[in-house]
Amino acid sequence: MGIENNDRCFVCGKQNPYGLQVNPEVKRAGAEVHIECTPPKHMQGWKNILHGGIISTLLDEAITHIGIGTYDGPAVTAQLEVRFRKPAPTGVKLYVSAERIKVSRRLIEAKATVTLSDSTIIATGTGKVMPVDESFAPTPSQE
Numbered sequence: 001m002g003i004e005n006n007d008r009c010f011v012c013g014k015q016n017p018y019g020l021q022v023n024p025e026v027k028r029a030g031a032e033v034h035i036e037c038t039p040p041k042h043m044q045g046w047k048n049i050l051h052g053g054i055i056s057t058l059l060d061e062a063i064t065h066i067g068i069g070t071y072d073g074p075a076v077t078a079q080l081e082v083r084f085r086k087p088a089p090t091g092v093k094l095y096v097s098a099e100r101i102k103v104s105r106r107l108i109e110a111k112a113t114v115t116l117s118d119s120t121i122i123a124t125g126t127g128k129v130m131p132v133d134e135s136f137a138p139t140p141s142q143e
Contacts, residue, residue, distance in 0.1 A: 003074040003137050011061040020054075024061060030069025033062045033112075035096040043090060050088040052123075056080070059112045059125035062098035066110040067129030070103060076136070078107060079128040088114070088122045106130055 007015040012022050025034045037058060045051035060080050067075030088094060098112035108129045114122040 003132060003134065005074075011057055020058075022058075022061065024065040026065055026069035030066050030071070030108075031100045033065045033069065033096075033098040035062055036093060037096065038093045039088075039090060041090040046087075048090055050090050050094075052082075052084060055084065055088060055094075055114055055123045056082045056125070058094065058096045058114055059098075059123060060127065062096045062112040063110045063125065063127040064129055066098050066100050067108045067131065070100060070108050071131040074132045074136070075108075075129045076132050077127055078130045080125060081127065082123055082125045084123045085121045088116070093117060094122065101126075 007013045010016060010019040012024055013019050014021055020037055020039065022035050022037045035058060039050050039054050043051055043054045059082055060077055063080065064075060064077055095115045095117070096112060098110050100108060100110050102109040109126070110129065111124065111126045113124050116122065
């Protein structure tokens with residue numbers, strides 16, 4: 001059993017009715033990624049403020065797709081650091097952009113930013129992504 005994309009990822013899976021269903025746009029063979037997302041009100045933390053975990057998740061998704069595009073295969077986050085700058089309102093379109101910083105055989109370093117339409121920075125993140133193969137997949141007893 002290998003790594004399988006069943007289109008149910010919380011962030012980009014079109015078959016996940018509870019997810020964000022974003023469409024990461026990978027450019028220049030994984031050198032940059034762009035995502036647009038309007039998180040619904042039920043993803044709030046405080047009233048009318050998007051939960052920080054959702055913001056972190058969007059940064060993670062963009063950085064991970066840098067790895068997927070660069071390695072042209074499955075990749076997962078090895079490390080993620082997030083800096084929150086301003087609260088994000090719920091129900092407002094967010095723009096996520098990521099770019100590759102460094103590539104090695106086993107890791108890719110990338111950075112990402114979440115902004116509003118007026119370029120207000122909501123959060124920034126840096127991360128490391130690693131490629132994975134069939135050995136990463138859970139065994140049937142772990143599913």
